[in-house]
Amino acid sequence: MVDAVRARQLGIVHMLRSRSNVPARELADRFGVTERTIYRDITTLTAYGIPIQASPGKVGGYRLAPDTALDPLTVDSDHALRLYVLGFLDPPNTDSTAGDRARAAGISETVQEVMRRLAQRIHFDTADWYWRDEGSGHLPVLRTAMLTATALEATWRTKNGNQETALLKPYGVVWKAGEWHMVAARATAGPTRFRLNLVDRLQPTDLTFTYPEDFSIRDWWAAAMEDYGKGEERVELHVTPAARDEMLRLSLKSTSQVHEHGDGSLTIVLFVDRWEWLIPLVSSYGSDVTVTEPAPLRTAIADQLRRALAVYDTAALPGPAPPDGLPHDDSRLRSTHGRHPGA
Structure with missing residues (x-):
């Protein structure tokens, strides 16, 4: 059933690419569904960024925005990602392919060839060299739940190592810094984000929910990223010219401050929720990034560097191994994920 829905939506996009205006009634007749179903399909496609415009009136209908037509010869990674999330691009090791769904819906050989080329030439690597993302295996279930507004029973690992289970309403999915994140809401709470590689189970239910019309995954994510790590703790860093470009x-x-000096160095002021997550980041720069304040952070970094030096100092006296000075949480990941996507 879900495959047929995706194939129909792909067919709608194809018809809109070949025509300047297609009425909803014609789309409904073409695919053997009601106009109400076509309205839902258009809503789904536009929610994933497909640029569909509606023209009112008796001769009205739908068309692709002329300034952002989906030309298969110039499709970019953003369009490809939307197609992937919608299910039109599948990994090569799956049984069901975009071509199978297209043929089932009677979509032309031309469009099938376009999708075959996309699947052959676009690869989504869900792992980075320094960690493995195990969350992409949840995408088929999550994708279906999002498109059908179906609640999921989820079990995930919390930061303290425990497991939690709850009924969630999936609002969207985000790819950032080598990981997939699910944005979902509990029954009586607002949306929050869940790293999919920490989710152990996603089980569809027979419960549906009403997707909030005023919710924008793009706007919500931007606000969440702005709030992530912000707080009242003031941290002042001195950055030498050697580390200037990378730190910038x-x-x-929005609360951060950058002051440039005549010798090319910088003073960066951060306001964070806790300074512990800065220890691995600042330590990795050695003498090129130093903490001016607060004093406890300076002491913590100095202790961390002493422990590291003790490990590498061959003249150190035998004795128990120095303790691990890094916080036992996601501090190292937070420091690496904090880098700008365009870096």
Whole structure:
């Protein structure tokens, strides 16, 4: 059933590409569904960024925005990602392919060839060299739940190592810094984000929900990223010219301050929720990035560097291994994920 829906939506996009205006009634007749179903299909496609415009009146209908037509010869990675999430591009090791769904819906050989080329030439690598993202296996279930507004029973690991289970309403999915994130809401709470590689189980239910019309996944995510890590703790860093360019590539918050000096160095002021997550980041720069304040952070970094030096100092006296000075949480990931996507 879901495959037929995706194939129909792909067919709608194809018809809109070949015509300047297609009435809803004609689309309904072409695919053997009601106009109400076509309205839902258009809503789904536009929600994923397909640029469909509606023209009112008796001779009205739908068309693709002329300034952003989906030309298969110039399709970019953003359009490809939308197609992937919608299910029109599948990994090569799956049984069901975009071509199978297209043929089932009677879509032309020309469009099938376009989709075959996309699937052959576009690859989504869901792992980076320094960690493995295990969350992409949840995408088929999550994708279906989002398109059908179906609630999911989810079990995930919390930061303290425990497991939590709850009924969630999936609002969207985001790819960032080598990981997939699900944006979902509990029954009586607002949306929050869940890293899919920490989700152990996503089970569809027979419950449906009403997707909030005023919700924008793009706007919500931007606000969430702005709030992430912000707080009242003031941290002042001195940056030498050698580290200047790289530090300026960090995703700074609206509350951050950057002061440039005549010798090319910088003073960066951050306001964070806790300074512990800065220890691995600042330590990795050695003498090129130093903490001016607060004093406890300076002490923590100095202790961290002493422990590191003790490990590498061959003249150190035998004794128990130095303790691990890094916080036992996601601090290292937070420091690497904080880098600007364009870095």
